Amino acid sequence: MRVSRKGQITIPRRLRERFGLSHDVEVELTPTERGILIHKRTAARHPIERVYAILDRGKDTDGYLEEIRGR
Numbered sequence: 001m002r003v004s005r006k007g008q009i010t011i012p013r014r015l016r017e018r019f020g021l022s023h024d025v026e027v028e029l030t031p032t033e034r035g036i037l038i039h040k041r042t043a044a045r046h047p048i049e050r051v052y053a054i055l056d057r058g059k060d061t062d063g064y065l066e067e068i069r070g071r
Contacts, residue, residue: 011038 001009011021019040021027026041 001012003009015021021040027038028041030037030039
């Protein structure tokens, strides 16, 4: 596989069919230690992924809870 001048790649048909990647499916690229992971974007995300790193605000958990509760 090669990356085009526009930064595009072509996923082989057998892989697109195997993983259900039709022409209108969105994918996400995730950097890993070994390279880039490509996976289909889904509407439903795992609950942990929705809150991952939400507390990275320099505050403790109690302070964050007070903030979002309006205290």
